Amino acid sequence: MTQTPILTTEGLEKRFGGVVAARDISVALHAGETVAVIGSNGAGKTTFVNMVTGYLKPSAGKISFRGRDITGMSPRDTARAGIRRSFQISQIFPELTALENAMIAEIAALETKGSLSSHAITDARMHAARGVLARFGLEKFADTRVATLPQGVKKQLDIAMAAVDDPAVILLDEPTSGVSVDEKISMMESVITPLMNGEGTVLFIEHDMDIVSRFASRTIAFYEGTILADGPTEEVLRNDEVRKYVIGGTAHA
């Protein structure tokens, strides 16, 4: 990896009163990488994602995106800059249809371009929204009110919305949690494949090591708020400390 990283964090730290949730998190993500983040509960994985996407302001350290300092930027501005995320508990618009959800994602992206007063519902945009659903295999739910959809489909929709406009970096917070064991792999395939086909960097938090080794070329292991290991997935999963503190801690949970 000799190219310049697209997203870097340097010495990130987050304290909640006396509790240190993250300490000295330094990571460099490159364009087009697919990275898994592993670690037991409370290891600081979500804190990391929350800091990068602007939900939490780091107590110390620096986040740079495309060479620009984005430390402390709001979620909205980070989203506009090109860093999007999906959520562990799917964040969607429950009373609307899947197509309307996708439309909203398309229209919200409009605000970035400063044309909120233009006609929102155009045939071109409807077509684009349908395209987003089709890309993630959701077209059959286009006219279904999403509150009635199964958990896994909701999470797929959540990810599909985050992927509108092809963000440079997309962070998935436990994309397979709440999905049954036999559906996990097909679920991952349906969301990761379209994302990996783009140019963007994908980072996902995952507890299932089978999925990690299958989909991530690189893995970052978190333990008690710090990075225990960061490197090619096979190496990280073989690392003794990772086996002892991370995999041992979650595989049997």
Place this chain on the structure above:
Amino acid sequence: MTQTMMKTDFRREPVYIAVLALLLIAGFFLPSWLRFLLQTALAGGLVALGVAIQMRAGLVNFGQGLYYCLGGYAVGLLSAKLGITDVFVLLASAVVVALLAGALLGLLLARYREIFYAMLSLAVSMILYGVLVKAAALGSTDGFNVPPVTYLGWLPEREIRADVVYTLAAVLVVVSCLVVARYLRSGAGMLCEAVAENEIRLEYLGASPKRIVFFVIVTAAGISGLGGGLLAISTGHVDPLMTNWTTSGGFVFVALLAGRGSTIAPVIGFFLLELVQTYALDIAPNAWQMILGAVMLAAILLLPGGLWSLIDRRGKA
């Protein structure tokens, strides 16, 4: 296509507004007392429409009468106290005053949701009520009269004055509905549904819920101010009751009763409410509130989506 975008698609709106325009033309031939009722209801209908569009963002404004009153008093003060009688200047002032108030209040209110939004908007409207009630120079609780208006220098003869005002009100209401429909089709209008459903998601998609709420507050304020101005011109009178909570409550009720599927729903809904109220008062002078209450209860129980759901349902089937 229209079926798939049920809640958020307003592309059929021009058709509905054309229907409203035809109804208003037919209204020209109503008996004069009924046409007058329709005319004042059009003024209130605009305010109810303002409440309804805020409801799309999940916000209940219990003080929309504030802008109604500001619009009315803007017209009243300029004409009765400053001698400006041109209707276009007067109504433009009503809209501008309401827009300014909406923008100012919007800066504050756009940060609040749910009961806090409802109570704060109510509180501000009641402050204006309190001030006006104490203002002896403005007639306190009685308010004051608004002189007849002129149209670019033309003062219509007494016999046709009512026709002219009705025509003006009808045209302005149709134009307002078109403007609101255009707003509802814009990104800012459409994202109101998203604000009501999930603000966090919207933020992470790069949109600003606060800004979307601000836009809806200002839009609603503008049409409500126009409504107040139209009432002042129609009845030739303004009083502080325009910003009392009972008045605002009526607008909320109509917005609920009519539904928010179309811009014309609250306008027609407000007329129907006025009609029921008039007949109830006629039939049972001492118990008309009971009749009104029963009608309201029936509407809520039988049509939780509002009267407009009858029309939408047909479209869905």
